[in-house]
Amino acid sequence: MTLSDEVAKTLSNVRLDEIIEVMPEADEGDLELVAGAEPVPRSQFQLITRRFLRHKAAVFSLLMIIVLLVMCFGAQWVAPFPQNKQDLLAPLAGPSRHHLFGVDQLGRDYFTEVLYAGRVSLKIGIAVGLLSTVVGFTAGAIAGYFGNVIDNLLMRFTDLFLVIPGIAVLAIALKYFGYRDVTIILVLGGLFWMSVARVVRSQVLSLREKEFVEAARASGASSWRIITRHILPNMLGPIMVNATLGIAGAIVTEATLSFLGFGVQPPQSSWGKMLSDAEGQIGGKAAYLLYFPGLMLLIIVLCVNFLGDGLRDAFDPQAKH
Numbered sequence: 096m097t098l099s100d101e102v103a104k105t106l107s108n109v110r111l112d113e114i115i116e117v118m119p120e121a122d123e124g125d126l127e128l129v130a131g132a133e134p135v136p137r138s139q140f141q142l143i144t145r146r147f148l149r150h151k152a153a154v155f156s157l158l159m160i161i162v163l164l165v166m167c168f169g170a171q172w173v174a175p176f177p178q179n180k181q182d183l184l185a186p187l188a189g190p191s192r193h194h195l196f197g198v199d200q201l202g203r204d205y206f207t208e209v210l211y212a213g214r215v216s217l218k219i220g221i222a223v224g225l226l227s228t229v230v231g232f233t234a235g236a237i238a239g240y241f242g243n244v245i246d247n248l249l250m251r252f253t254d255l256f257l258v259i260p261g262i263a264v265l266a267i268a269l270k271y272f273g274y275r276d277v278t279i280i281l282v283l284g285g286l287f288w289m290s291v292a293r294v295v296r297s298q299v300l301s302l303r304e305k306e307f308v309e310a311a312r313a314s315g316a317s318s319w320r321i322i323t324r325h326i327l328p329n330m331l332g333p334i335m336v337n338a339t340l341g342i343a344g345a346i347v348t349e350a351t352l353s354f355l356g357f358g359v360q361p362p363q364s365s366w367g368k369m370l371s372d373a374e375g376q377i378g379g380k381a382a383y384l385l386y387f388p389g390l391m392l393l394i395i396v397l398c399v400n401f402l403g404d405g406l407r408d409a410f411d412p413q414a415k416h
Contacts, residue, residue, distance in 0.1 A: 145374060153405020156398035163395060167213035174207040179362065188262070189383050198388045199373075209387055212364040217395070219279055219349045219365070224342035226284030231291025237321050238292070239299025253289045261348070263288040266357040274360040281350070283345050291337045298330040332410030338401030343396045350392055364390050400415040 131346050137145070148154060166173050175195075182202030196205035238249040261283075268282045302308060303326065311321050327334075338354045350367030352358040354374070366388040373384035 098414070113353060133243075136203075143409045150405035150408055156401035156405070159398045160395065160402065163213065163398075164217060167217055169212050170207070170210040170214060172211050174204075175302045176204040176207045178207060178211045179203060180207075187381055189380075194227055197381075197383050199384055199387050200381070205387060206386065208364065208369065208389060210364070212215075212366050212388065213362055213391055213395075215276055215359055215365040216349060216367070216392075218345055219276055219283070220342045220395075220399075221347035222280045223283040223287060223345035224338045225376045227278065227287035228291055228334060228338040230284065231288035231337070232327075234288065235292035235295025236299050236326070239296040240303055240318060240322055240326070241414075242300075249292070253292050256286065256289050259286070260363055262352065265348075269352075270355055274358070276363065279349055279358070283328050283348060284381075287344060291334070294333050294337055295330065298333060299326055302326050302329055326343045332407055335406040335410060336403045339406065341398050343399040343403075345390065346395060346399075404406075 129360055170178070182204060185202035187198060187200060188194065191197070194204050195205065196209055199205050199208065224393060234249050234253065238246040264286065265279065265282045269278055272278045298403055300324075308321060311325050316325075349365060350370065350391075353365050353367030356369045356371060357368055358371075358387055369388040370392075373381070373388075374383050376382050
């Protein structure tokens with residue numbers, strides 16, 4: 096047996112995933128098929144997970160978001176002090192070993208207040224993102240799939256909502272229905288669905304002419320089944336990206352309204368409300384009261400945007416990097 100025959104025999108016993116494990120920078124598409132090598136079948140979920148894990152910024156952002164969610168929604172166990180525990184005799188002091196974020200004007204531990212305020216901001220952002228995605232997908236899918244009169248009516252209705260000034264509508268709604276987080280969620284959810292609807296409509300207009308949709312229609316599948324079982328899985332990428340953008344936009348919008356005085360009111364608090372309460376401390380010794388809520392807003396918005404970028408690449412089968 097010659098040396099080349101021995102090499103070929105050795106390679107024939109090596110699985111493709113073992114080659115990739117030895118050469119992690121290689122991909123299936125970068126390796127030529129070795130004679131006798133056994134291909135490793137992967138599900139769509141495994142391929143999506145593999146592409147997502149390659150996006151290091153998205154993975155780190157996901158971990159940061161999970162940490163913030165656990166800390167804010169588990170604040171009763173994480174926070175070192177009870178919420179709104181005041182010590183009016185305590186001096187205004189900056190960050191220290193006992194108070195990580197310092198003490199505010201009312202003698203409250205600022206780290207505790209930031210965690211509880213983050214619960215409201217994150218709840219509003221996530222709820223608005225989910226609500227606007229569901230409403231936008233429903234409207235866009237119906238308009239794109241059925242077309243004709245339904246398409247024209249829904250798209251003109253969408254265009255009407257696009258020209259409505261969102262902050263003004265939200266301020267009026269809060270004045271008449273109360274400064275509650277539920278009101279903010281419903282109004283923002285009703286104002287953020289238009290971009291999702293337009294993206295979904297354009298995707299459905301393209302997908303409804305594909306062969307697999309024609310085959311499902313010829314087999315007798317209902318319109319609802321075609322939309323949910325055949326069209327929806329093929330456009331999860333754009334939907335997920337728009338959902339993350341909606342979450343980030345809702346958090347920033349709520350912070351803007353709270354800073355202007357139209358957001359949540361005491362005893363509730365949010366990161367935007369904390370910025371509003373500390374606006375007079377700019378350039379003073381208590382400027383840290385602005386830094387920490389602002390830093391939390393910056394971190395969560397950046398992480399959500401990086402996560403959306405990673406999800407876009409993961410759900411796009413044509414993306415190599």
